[in-house]
Amino acid sequence: MLIKPGAMLGMLGGGQLGRMFTMAAQQMGYRVTVLDPAEESPAGNVAERHLRADYLDHQALDELGATCAGITIEFENVPAPALNYLAQRSIVSPAAESVAIVQNRIFEKQFLASNGFPVVPHAVIHDKADLAQKIDAALFPGILKISRFGYDGKGQISVRKVEDLPEHFANLGYKSCVLEKRLPLASEISVILARDRDNQITFFPVPENQHINGILDTSIVPARLPDQITEKACEIAKQVAVQLNYIGVLCVEFFVLEDEQILVNEIAPRPHNSGHYSLDACVTSQFEQQVRVLCGLPHGSTKLVQAAVMTNILGNLWESGDPAWDQIFCHAQTKLHLYGKRKAKIGRKMGHFTVLTDSIEEALSQTQTIRQNLQF
Structure with missing residues (x-):
């Protein structure tokens, strides 16, 4: 319709x-x-x-x-x-059935594993009784994540050895959790796609993501990875969307291991922070695509117009007073987006800026200059 x-x-x-x-x-x-x-x-x-x-x-x-x-x-x-x-x-859109799966880490892992998608080695811990069972020592060191409402590094604790697990489970309020093995990562990427009711699927250029303290810091587009890796990630993300019967804009986050194996990390049933570069660097942004799919319109082109580096701006930047925004505005091909939040808090996403250039190297260099001048 x-x-x-x-x-x-x-x-x-x-x-x-x-x-x-x-x-x-x-x-x-x-x-x-x-x-x-x-x-x-x-x-x-x-x-x-x-x-x-x-x-x-x-x-x-x-x-x-x-x-x-x-x-x-x-x-x-x-x-x-x-x-x-x-x-x-x-x-x-998306439908309740799709959202119910991906809003719970346990359901999400079960969905992925049961459909044959590659995932991080993990264990599900519902309650204290599960701790009494033998937890595979191969899962340590690991990360304990609550099954609901965890984001931007919240609701997650690093666990060095199995003996530490009861204490950390208690620190998370004895809520249902997933314990994931820490793996040696080469990089992290995300695939953002749009799927409509006619099963037409379009992909945005794949960003390479860098995190600090569990919060996305920078997205580099296009990802500095071989095409076969990003193409494989897109194919897996496509199958995830189909198996979920997902309608709308979807993000699938991936770990790329040192041996170039790729594993699904998480699924987000919505546009994603790592896709914010599309506001300025693509013909159609992920948000316009979300409108188009919801309204039954043809998909817009996701062509990348220029290389881009998107950097999150957290509330930490306000610790010494109002930021010197002129350090961004003086760069003619850099775009500032502030989110209209009234109060800056440590770790809170307040906005982002995107550097657009003809090469990733140039964009990274300009981004570093801005960071140094803004002192973050």
């Missing part, structure tokens, strides 16, 4: 991904209603309407479903029952 410009679209979630979706939709002639429980939010501040309510508030969901021709999400922890409820009243 085609949703034409002028229609109202719904967004569950008020963060920066919802903000960028909203701005892309408005540029295309759509209006947006954001449902988010916060008094104000990055997306709610730019949308035509902001419904301030819980994601399971049936009155708010009824209003959203009655007024919006299509509804999507901007973060994976939207309750799946809310999406099921809305699907009775409006077009919803």
Whole structure:
């Protein structure tokens, strides 16, 4: 079903991904209603309407479903029952069934393993009783991750040896967890794709990602890897989307090992931080593509116009006062995106900047200059 410009679209979630979706939709002639429980939010501040309510508030969901021709999400922890409820009243993508799998690390690992996708060696720990079982010593050193609501390094603890596991499990509140083996990585990449109801799939150029303290720091596009690795990752991501019956923009994160083996790390049922470069470096951004798929429009071109390096700006940068933004603006081919968040906090994503040049080497050099001048 085609949703034409002028229609109202719904967004569950008020963060920066919802903000960028909203701005892309408005540029295309759509209006947006954001449902988010916060008094104000990055997306709610730019949308035509902001419904301030819980994601399971049936009155708010009824209003959203009655007024919006299509509804999507901007973060994976939207309750799946809310999406099921809305699907009775409006077009919803992605579907609740897809989101329910990837919003839980245990379900996600089970889905991937049962469908034959390559994953990191791991073990599931539901409760103290599981700790009494013999945990494979080969999984250490490892990382213990809570199954729900962990992101940007939150809800994760490094575990050096099996004897440390009970203490760290207690530190995570005895919540269900996945223990993953630490592996020697050559690099990390992500595949961002869009799949529509006719099974048409388009891919964005694959970024190479660098993290600091579990938070994405920099994405380099295109990834500095052999084509056979990125092509294999795209094929795996495609099959993940098909097996999930996923409709919308999807990100599949991969570990690339030193022997060039690639393993699926995580799945995000939405546009992804590592795809923010597409706002400036591609003909069509991941957010415009999200609008297009939701509304039944043809996919836009994902052609990379220039090499790009995207760098996250965290709240740490405000510790010494307001940042010197002129250090970014003085570079004619660098784009600054701030997310409209009122308060800067340590580790909080406040924005990003993207350097566009004719070569990755030049973009990396300019990025380093900006970082040094901004002192981060």
